[in-house]
Amino acid sequence: MSRRLLILGSTGSIGTQALDIVQRSDELDLVGLSAERSWEQLVEQARAFGVDRIALADADAGARASEAWTDGEVLVGAEGLVQMVLESGADLVLNALVGSAGLGPTVATLGEGIDLALANKESLVVGGELVMQLAEATGAQLIPVDSEHSALHQLIAGERAGAVDQLVLTASGGPFRGRSRAELEGVTVEQALQHPTWAMGGKITIDSATLMNKGLEIIEAHHLFGTPYDDIDVVVHPQSIIHSLIHLCDGASLAHLGYPDMRVPISYALHHPDRVDVPIRRLDLAELGSLTFEPPDPEAFPCLRLAYAAGRAGGTAPCILNAANEVAVHAFLQGRLSFLGIAAVVEDTLGQLDARPVRAFESLYEADREAREVATELIADGVAAT
Ligand SMILES: NC(=O)c1ccc[n+]([C@@H]2O[C@H](COP(=O)([O-])OP(=O)(O)OC[C@H]3O[C@@H](n4cnc5c(N)ncnc54)[C@H](OP(=O)(O)O)[C@@H]3O)[C@@H](O)[C@H]2O)c1
Structure with a gap:
């Protein structure tokens, strides 16, 4: 139809x-x-x-x-x-x-x-x-449409409520995977825009480099699937072949695999519940040889911690986190803020504004406005510039 x-x-x-x-x-x-x-x-x-x-x-x-x-x-x-x-x-x-x-x-x-x-x-x-x-x-x-959440949507579909113990989102780790915090000082916009596995818009590419993208995705998964934050985990998987996995109550774990190509989750979302042909090469595991995994580095990439904290705080906190991040990423792309300054602006903005309960969309628009003002001032004052 x-x-x-x-x-x-x-x-x-x-x-x-x-x-x-x-x-x-x-x-x-x-x-x-x-x-x-x-x-x-x-x-x-x-x-x-x-x-x-x-x-x-x-x-x-x-x-x-x-x-x-x-x-x-x-x-x-x-x-x-x-x-x-x-x-x-x-x-x-x-x-x-x-x-x-x-x-x-x-x-x-x-x-x-x-x-x-x-x-x-x-x-x-x-x-x-x-x-x-x-x-x-x-x-x-x-x-x-997000590939990780599309994967989870498909993995969870066949399971009864209560059978899924944990969601695991995979993260490519971005262009700076493996670098220490000290090694992130002075990285350039061009370096941050070089994503190793996905070709995406500028904002999400920078979010992938800071790992804020994975932080936003944790909050997205919490709402989409009604999963508590304690039951959502992140693992770094540089090949981006496994898009997400779920752990079930009987000890089984299910994963969703495929070459990184956004046309797969886009097609799934546009045709659901049908599936149609998409011209993607069939996955060849023998050719890939190995898939690797590592934990995220919380010191080099504090955005993940900030997102978990904002998600757990609830109310307007995730809205504040997002608005401050948008302002900071924009400033970084324009050369007005350092790479490490992005997380600093987000953290300081969250520190200056109290999370309030959300009763109507108007409270969100107000929190978004306030957070943008605070983040813009922090950047202008150079408070969070390093
Ligand atoms: N790209 C990916 O592979 C990928 C993967 C997973 C999730 N996502 C998510 O998908 C969304 C889109 O990402 P993208 O990478 O496709 O972004 P993008 O390449 O920057 O494209 C954004 C689109 O939205 C329009 N737009 C931007 N700001 C707007 C505004 N204020 N009002 C109205 N339209 C606006 C842009 O128009 P102009 O062309 O005029 O700027 C463009 O058409 C993001 O939320 C991202 O996190 C993306």
Whole structure:
């Protein structure tokens, strides 16, 4: 049966790989596309896929797209993205935005009872409890796109509640795996952007280098699967062949394997519960020879500890962690903050702001605003610069 699909963030790493999946599928009917600023690429995609509605978060980019493209409607601003969700008649939305900007569209999608393929992990980190409650209230399905969570979704599916003792997320370790804290001083943006196994957008690539990505994923897994933090573990696995594993109550452990290619979890999320052909080489274990594992180094990569602590504290703490991290990563990419400064900004921001209970989405937007202000000041004052 054909599904009407809306892709938010179609010009990004996940978005363009999703278009590759759409191109190969008879079952996905594209009804809308969005980007922040990349209006030329977006218009090109709209033409190529015969889409008649696009949205650009940036007003100038939206105006330029409206001039250049008259074959359909151009919606503008954060409200334009939400409007597109509400009016496109989609029965599946892929949220491939980056950062907490993804929360509004996630809420709009689930609130309408529309199924959500979620790449934007920040939605769950920031608003996990409310987002999951919303999905439950409207009956919308939430299928993760993150490779580790897609793996867990598949591994857990066949198990009765209570049979799963522990979730284990694998981490590639990023480009700086094996370095001591002292060896991370002075690393450059170019070095941090060299991910050994995955080709991804800039923000998640830096998060992988600091291990904050794995921290965000722990919080994401906690909300998606209702698993206590004590039962979620992380192991570094540099080959990125095992995407996650679960330990069961009878002593069995199940793992999900495959070459690192995001088209696999994207296809799974867009076709669930069906599976379709994806042109991926079959896994050859003999050729791989060996898979290796090691524990994460908490001293060199403190972001993992900070994420566990924020997750356990609950309330607005994960939202503060995420906002401070977004500001710090942005500053690092612009050369205004050192690599080690990222974790320092996050830790100091969490130290300055009390976690509050989350009663409504408004408390999250307020916590996000406050944390951005504090993190921005810390960076400007050079307090957390080293
Ligand atoms: N890439 C991966 O392999 C991967 C794997 C697992 C999970 N994820 C998650 O998937 C999400 C997307 O990652 P990505 O690597 O695909 O990011 P990306 O390459 O940076 O792409 C982000 C997309 O969102 C748009 N966008 C950025 N900021 C926006 C805003 N404020 N409002 C509206 N649109 C905005 C961008 O538009 P412009 O082109 O105009 O900037 C682009 O289309 C992230 O949450 C990431 O953690 C990614």
